[in-house]
Amino acid sequence: MSLRVTFVAAARSSSLLAERFQDDRPLDQAGWDEVQSVAHGLLPLAAAELRYCSPTPRSRATGDALGYAPLVQLALRDCDMGRWQGLTLGEAMAREPDAVDAWLADPRATPHGGESLLGFIGRVGSWLDTRPVDDGDRIVAVAEPSVIRAALVYVLKAPPSTYWNIDVRPLSATTVTGRAGRWHLRFDAGTGQRSRA
Numbered sequence: 001m002s003l004r005v006t007f008v009a010a011a012r013s014s015s016l017l018a019e020r021f022q023d024d025r026p027l028d029q030a031g032w033d034e035v036q037s038v039a040h041g042l043l044p045l046a047a048a049e050l051r052y053c054s055p056t057p058r059s060r061a062t063g064d065a066l067g068y069a070p071l072v073q074l075a076l077r078d079c080d081m082g083r084w085q086g087l088t089l090g091e092a093m094a095r096e097p098d099a100v101d102a103w104l105a106d107p108r109a110t111p112h113g114g115e116s117l118l119g120f121i122g123r124v125g126s127w128l129d130t131r132p133v134d135d136g137d138r139i140v141a142v143a144e145p146s147v148i149r150a151a152l153v154y155v156l157k158a159p160p161s162t163y164w165n166i167d168v169r170p171l172s173a174t175t176v177t178g179r180a181g182r183w184h185l186r187f188d189a190g191t192g193q194r195s196r197a
Contacts, residue, residue, distance in 0.1 A: 003179055009168050121150045148168045156185060
C-alpha cells in the first residue's frame with residue numbers, strides 16, 4: 001500500500017532573520033493571524049487518518065488551530081544544536097566562526113556538541129519509513145521547516161548539502177507518496193497561501 005504524507009510547515013513566531021536554532025517560542029499574534037488567513041486551504045488535511053506534529057509549541061499550536069488534534073512525535077523534533085540552541089545563525093557565527101563553517105561544510109560535523117546534519121536527516125527519514133500502513137493511507141504532519149527540509153533530502157535521496165538549498169515557507173504544504181525506501185515528491189494545486197518573510 002502506498003502512503004500519502006503531507007507535511008505542513010508550522011507558522012513562524014519570528015522573522016526569518018530572527019529565527020533561532022531549536023526555537024521553542026510560541027506563536028506570536030502575527031503567527032496566529034497567518035494561520036487564520038490560510039486555514040481554509042489547509043483544513044481539508046484534517047481528514048487524514050493519522051495526524052502528527054513536531055514537539056515545538058508553534059507546531060502543536062499550528063496543528064491545533066487547523067483542527068488536526070495532532071499527536072506529538074519526538075522523532076520530528078528539530079536538529080539537536082547542542083550549545084547553539086536558542087542562538088541565531090549570526091550569533092553562533094559571531095561566537096564560533098570556524099565551528100559554524102565546519103558545520104556548514106561537513107554534514108557529519110558536530111562542532112556544537114549536538115546532532116550532525118546527516119544524523120538529523122536519517123532520523124527524520126527513519127520516522128517516515130516506519131509510518132504504519134495498516135492505519136490508513138493519509139497522514140498529515142505539522143513540523144518545523146528544518147524537519148521538512150530533512151524529509152525532502154531523504155525522500156529525494158539527494159546529497160546532504162541539498163538541505164541548504166530547500167526553502168520551506170511557513171504554512172506551506174509538501175506531500176510525499178510511497179512507502180519505506182521508495183518515496184516520491186508530489187506537487188498538487190496551490191491553496192493560495194500567503195506568508196510573511
